[in-house]
Amino acid sequence: MTLYEKLQKATSEEDVKDAYIKALGLKEYNKNLVDIQTKEIWFEAKQNSTHSSYAMFTQLMHYVQDALNKGEYVPPFLSVIDTQKAALMKTSDVLPFLAKKTIKWGKSASQYPKEALDAISAHIGTHFVSFKLSTHESEYINTVKEAIKTGDIIRTQITPDNLKQVFDKWVTMIGREIKGIKEDDYSLLFFADIMHDGKVSTHENLPAELLHKNNAPVFSLGGKIFELSNKEGYRQFWAIYHKPPKSEYRDYLLERRDSLIPLDERSFKGAFYTPLSVVDQAYIKLEETLGKNWQKNYLVWDMCCGVGNLEVKHSNQRNIFMSTLDQADVDVMKATKTCVAAHRFQYDYLNDDITEDGKIDYNLTNKIPEALRKAISENKKILVLMNPPYAEVGTRGNTTIELGTENKTGVAKTKIAKFMKDYGKASNELFTQFLARIAIEIPSATIAMFSTMKYVNAPNFEKFRAVWNAEYLGGFVIHNKVFEGLSGKFPIGFLIWKTNQKIKSQISEVRVDVFDKSVKPIGEKIFYNLPNNSFLNVWIKRPKTNKVPALPLKNGITPATSAPRVDTWADEAIAYMYCGKNDLQHAEQQTVLFSAPYGQGDGFYITPENLWQAAIVFSVRRLIIPTWLNDRDQFLQPDKTLTDEFKNDCLIWMLFNRCNRTAGANELEWNGKTWSLVNHFIPFTEIEVNAPDRFESDFMVKYLANKNLSNESKKLLEEGKKLWQIFFSHTDIRTIRDDLKLNRPDVGWFQIRKALQTRISVDNFAPVDFTNFDKSYKILTEKLEPQVYELGFLKE
Secondary structure: OOHHHHHHOOOOHHHHHHHHHHHHOOOOOEOOOOOEEOOOEEEEEOOOOOOOHHHHHHHHHHHHHHHHHOOOOOOOEEEEEOOOEEEEEEHHHOHHHHHOOOOOOOOOOOOOOHHHHHHHHHHHOOOOEEEEHHHHHHHHHHHHHHHHHHOOOOOEOOOOOOHHHHHHHHHHHOHHHEOOOOHHHHHHHHHHHHOEOOOOEOOOOOOEEEEEEOOEEEEEEOOEEEEEOOOHHHHHHHHHEOOOOOHHHHHHHHHHHHHHOOHHHHHHHOOOOOOHHHHHHHHHHHHHHHOOOHHHHOEEEEOOOOOOOOOOOOOOHHHEEEEEOOHHHHHHHHHOOOOOOOEEEEOOOOOOOEOOOOOEOHHHOOOOOHHHHHHHHOOOOEEEEEOOOOOEOOOOOOEEEOOOOEEEOOOOOOOHHHHOHHHHHHHHEHHHHHHHHHHHHOOOOEEEEEEOOHHHHOHHHHHHHHHOOEEEEEEEEEEHHHOOOOOOOOEEEEEEEEEOOOOOOOOOEEEEEEEOOOOOEEEEEEEEOOOHHHEHHHOOOOOOEEEEEOOOEEEOOEEOOOOOOOOEEEOOOOEEEEEOOOEHHHHOOOEEEEOOOEOOOOEEEEOOOOHHHHHHHHHHHHHOOOOOOOOOOEOEOOOOOOOHHHHHHHHHHHHOOOOEOOOOEEEEEEOOEEEEEOOOOOOOOOOOOOOOOOOOOOHHHHHHHOOOOOHHHHHHHHHHHHHHHHHHOOOOOHHHHHHOOOOOOOOOHHHHHHHHHHHHHHOOOOOOOOHHHHHHHHHHHHHHHHHHHHOOOOOO
């Protein structure tokens, strides 16, 4: 628990003192008239935040003055603390003032007259450093510790490690006080501020500039002057932090402007910094693939270069063309002298110079350098080296139907997207829009690109792969967490392609080197391009609805709370399986069994006829744990003969999986009616488990009656039966019965499991031992896992 969190629970002044003593690691201290006394610091503490720092310092100085009058010791530092704020000051800054003895003190420290408060406030305002604990707790603690250690108040350095945190606090205390500025421009003004020592900037030609007007800071951007509404926040902020940053950090901090851009905008602009350790590996792979002289033999165009760190390793910068969406990025490159000899220019690659009929006309903007135009027209060897945006449809805008697929404006609605009808749903992705324009503009380019692996093996990209012609030359994948700001866990590929849009080629498989989060090699992997009709999600013939109304579910026993996509049943259906996207990434969350339709849809009805296939689909989708590396692997239809033992093992494994949410329940309210669920998936008779009443369905008992089960499945059934018996041996309290809808005997496995686990804490029930069951389930799991690959459901 943080200091701030502890302070919010403080109920007395003593609680406040103790919290600070612990957080600051104070060893030798006393609690007297001065709330906390150490050799180095005296503290005045309050149990709430109703007193100003000026008032608390006035009380504290009463004790300092008293000590001075008596010739007693005073410490080098003074601090005031409460539950919301803290402040620190050097005693030496007030000693000359106190020596004048002009203050008329009250009878006690807490009974100071207004004249004393006013006089002291007028003197100390520029001497103490104030900290808001909800945002600057660590800065206060570190400053106090450093003061004790060094005898001075040392302001916090701005480093690559704390850049984002400092920026967020700068926005709160300074940025929002700048009149007339757009939030998108905060980062430009922030860098202008931190790269200035009060007299001169560390860099020339930054996009924004810090100036001073009437001894107050103002900012210049785009030829306009922006003033601060409140200058006190500016003073307080720079009393905490040191500027400018150390010289060795300055250029790097400017290059990290991407990390300060809001995440949705970063996705749209592609502003994800490529770490130099990853750039090193990219250049090694380029040399390995294109030859040692590639930097001499190829002209390079990076049309989404950001601040240029993908090109800083290039030894022949005169061969480089670097364009970026934001002019501010160009300004930063010029200020940091990044790739000085390169052609650097602002260019919106997905919109600029595209005619109404989809052709490229550089005269529309005249932004493209003449040397690049000439190289393209003469078909010179051009390498497109880029880390483009990863944004996709669904992150902004409203739905519009324009390309034969549903796209959303904002991300997908660019000029080039209008001419991607043959690309299918791939037109929704910004990075494939770059590839689409390159195919028109430089049809024989060599492309070396960082991107997700969707375009190699995802089902939605089948049309893209049929249209885009490229020969794979080499590459690697790396954990996405190497790139700051990307959520989730998935591979980012750096793949090199030789394109030729006049010759038909087809991606079959892509073999890549693999690097972990530390950019260390950990092996190889193959990504396969397989036709969609080979995928597992089309293996089962899906029963059609009979349009008989059914209860749509949100989870196992909760009716849908929003308008459902599926609310009807099918002939002979016994369950419904939510079976979403066909890759490992989605299988874990999108593979669930229900006793009624899942309101969201994306699944199929289970009948006695397709149950064996449903059990296999359920099991293979859940048996293999998704990792960052395999998350895009597609499930395939089996290419080997499936034995009865495998089919039966999958069925038993499914019955006892935590995502078997089949249930029995009454009195479920939806759409003005009361509904019931019938559970067809109980593998035991009423007698076997000592049920108190009749099960409405004995389907699963009959289905298993003539099955020859493996020893592993038999053992799991045996252990499951014991838990079922324990459940029926005790009647749960009303709260458990109501929460889990235990109002009929044919309850489901997930209801039983939850009830047994809940009894321990709610019903004071003796703990139920799941050890033998878990062991049996693990044994069956370990038996089935390798068969997922052996039978062809996944490719290694």
